[in-house]
Amino acid sequence: MRDVNPEHLYADVFARNCTSRGILEGVAGKWGVLALAALNDGAYRFNALRRRVDGVSEKMLAQTLQGLERDGLVRRDVQTTIPPHVEYSLTPFGTAVAGKLVELVELIQSEVDQRS
Amino acid sequence: MRDVNPEHLYADVFARNCTSRGILEGVAGKWGVLALAALNDGAYRFNALRRRVDGVSEKMLAQTLQGLERDGLVRRDVQTTIPPHVEYSLTPFGTAVAGKLVELVELIQSEVDQRS
């Protein structure tokens, strides 16, 4: 927390106990950044998202989405059908964050393209 | 790799074996994002950076900086003095990436501030 005004604590990712640190860890985690970047293209069902993000296991994807939902970046819409139908999409906050992540991704891809 | 043109493979973070995936993992890792965001304010010596990023161990910081240097985001300047003097700073690529990360960080901090 950036403690400039003694009566109001501001979020500060550099402080280990700050809520924003936890959110940043989920967003900027190995699978979080890719899931959010994929969802930036539109809503996905679980297995479609898993196929999009090469290398992620069901376990890690489920865990990642759970955290992103808890932190308010992702919405999980469940339809009681057989087979199950669960759809993930970005919240307004998630959309803003994903926009930044996509810029970052494009920057890195660009750099790698230039090095080839 | 986004294989649009058969003769030229484009970087693709969604492909597990792509170089850009590895770089993204370092940049968007738990400690990578914070180290880069701190270095965006200017060069740091090792222990100064460690004090800036609350919660990181010497081990994890050293490991993180090593990876960022290998991927071309960070420069490590060593002066042969006693005590040792090692300074870390951003490369042009690192500066561009850190700029994006800082935007992301500010977005998240903003969101947390609004939720308080």
Next chain:
DNA sequence: GTTGGCGCTTTCGAAAAGTTAGTACAGTCT
């Protein structure tokens, strides 16, 4: 003498990630 600074590296146990199998239902194919 002790303590502190510098920037790492090493060791070992704890925690997290990864791998694999499992769940129940319905549809398709042989």
Next chain:
DNA sequence: AGACTGTACTAACTTTTCGAAAGCGCCAAC
């Protein structure tokens, strides 16, 4: 009929990584 596919997870076990602490050598300050 059985086998396989799809759905979206969870549980159990294994492997990898992280965190905590100690270590290194040199010099300066107390």
